[in-house]
Every structure is written in structure tokens, then in C-alpha cells.
Amino acid sequence: MAEIRTLNDATWQAEIGDDAAVILLTAGDGLRGDFTSQFKKSAQEVKDVFLAQVNPEQNPQIAGQFQAGEKPVLI
DSSP, rough: OOOOOETTTTTHHTTTSOOOOEEEEETTTOOOOOHHHHHHHHHHHHHHSOOOEEEETOOOOHHHHHTOOOSOOOO
């Protein structure tokens, strides 16, 4: 089971660095409930994948790196 980690501008490099990861950038607005449920379910089914969520409104450096705006982005 993979843990979904909440990252921010300060912890991004230390947590992920250059490793492969699945990142969900969202402030929660506009994100469908079924998508959130599937993201959490996937975390329970995998163990070798780094899963993280980031609030782009609170973390402008990460948002800028992935050109994330108001809509949710899955990377």
C-alpha cells in the first residue's frame, strides 16, 4: 500500500527529487468525487509508486513547474 503524501514547495525536492511519481495538483475545487476515490484506491493497491497531492494555490513554485492553474492536474 502506497501512502498519499501531501507535499509543498519546501518539502518537494527532499521527498521526490528526480524520482518518478504520480502527483495530483488540486485545491479540491472542481475535482470529481469518483476521481478522488480512485486515486485513494490506487494508493491502496500499489506499493512501488510514490503518490502525492499538492495544493497549487498554496505552493506556487510547484504549480509553476507544472503550469497548474485552477483545474486539477494529474502528473
